[in-house]
Amino acid sequence: MADIEQTARNGQGTRAARSQGFDLDAYLDRIGWRGGRRTDLATLRGVHLAHALSLPFENLDPVRGAAPSLAPVDLMAKMVHGRRGGYCYEHNTLLRLALEALGFRVTPLAGRVVVGARTPESRPRTHAMLRVEVEGEPRPWLADVGFGAAGALLLPVPLVTGSEFEGAGRRHRLVRLAHEGPSELWELQAYGAPGGGWSGQYAFTQEPFVPADFEVFNWFVGTHPRSPFTRRPYLQRTTRDRHLALDGARGTAPGGGGVRHRGARGGHPAGLSQRRESQSPSAMRVPVARSRAATRGAARYTQARTVPPAARRTSRAART
Numbered sequence: 575m576a577d578i579e580q581t582a583r584n585g586q587g588t589r590a591a592r593s594q595g596f597d598l599d600a601y602l603d604r605i606g607w608r609g610g611r612r613t614d615l616a617t618l619r620g621v622h623l624a625h626a627l628s629l630p631f632e633n634l635d636p637v638r639g640a641a642p643s644l645a646p647v648d649l650m651a652k653m654v655h656g657r658r659g660g661y662c663y664e665h666n667t668l669l670r671l672a673l674e675a676l677g678f679r680v681t682p683l684a685g686r687v688v689v690g691a692r693t694p695e696s697r698p699r700t701h702a703m704l705r706v707e708v709e710g711e712p713r714p715w716l717a718d719v720g721f722g723a724a725g726a727l728l729l730p731v732p733l734v735t736g737s738e739f740e741g742a743g744r745r746h747r748l749v750r751l752a753h754e755g756p757s758e759l760w761e762l763q764a765y766g767a768p769g770g771g772w773s774g775q776y777a778f779t780q781e782p783f784v785p786a787d788f789e790v791f792n793w794f795v796g797t798h799p800r801s802p803f804t805r806r807p808y809l810q811r812t813t814r815d816r817h818l819a820l821d822g823a824r825g826t827a828p829g830g831g832g833v834r835h836r837g838a839r840g841g842h843p844a845g846l847s848q849r850r851e852s853q854s855p856s857a858m859r860v861p862v863a864r865s866r867a868a869t870r871g872a873a874r875y876t877q878a879r880t881v882p883p884a885a886r887r888t889s890r891a892a893r894t
């Protein structure tokens with residue numbers, strides 16, 4: 575009976591996703607996931623890690639002066655078939671579509687990035703993440719494949735305090751912060767981020783948000799002249815042993831120190847294709863950025879030999 579119910583949920587989720595232009599099979603092939611398609615923790619963890627290790631973080635559309643589309647068909651064209659990356663709204667919308675197609679119950683959340691902030695309230699809610707209900711688990715889980723920093727989650731964590739979570743070479747915990755609002759304020763912390771010890775990454779409540787909210791956030795972050803994402807390129811790629819990053823024309827590739835990068839214990843999770851996960855960062859190809867200096871920096875970072883013709887056409891159209 576449980577298998578019949580699971581199959582029914584998967585079928586309903588897949589049909590709903592396809593009606594929006596999302597193709598689950600193509601997405602799972604893109605991230606190299608060959609494992610199960612159940613609404614259990616193993617599937618959630620495996621898909622989350624496969625996504626994080628396969629799709630880069632990049633903001634080249636805002637740098638060129640355009641907010642990226644969050645429509646499922648456009649995310650598929652750009653990140654799955656076009657083999658590009660994106661920033662938090664794109665990554666976590668794509669993951670939400672995949673998890674819903676698999677049958678998970680997913681609630682989009684929004685948070686305030688606190689890295690470098692005086693207080694959480696000094697920053698607006700501009701980061702997207704997901705609350706996921708998992709079959710057989712007493713508590714929901716926090717999933718986030720779109721936080722462009724070395725302190726980002728590679729694996730989801732349960733929404734509980736008082737525990738530390740270590741996975742894929744990184745350590746995280748959740749704490750509750752005092753504030754004046756009616757909802758509990760949570761903060762995701764990473765161990766070993768710049769400065770050492772525990773440091774906050776972002777703060778959030780469990781208030782649900784809807785796609786229309788993220789359209790507004792995306793437009794502001796992707797077009798505002800003072801947004802950091804419109805001023806210079808940020809490109810990041812996570813592998814099993816290091817976190818590669820480009821900030822403007824400055825690139826870093828730390829393999830030790832800072833947030834721990836020891837590699838996931840136990841090798842590849844069941845179902846994660848080594849062919850996909852082990853791709854070199856040189857496979858990340860990007861379109862031409864607006865600034866010549868930024869273009870040269872991005873090209874050096876990705877070591878891209880060519881830019882696909884479709885990306886060149888898109889870049890020329892954006893400049894005209």
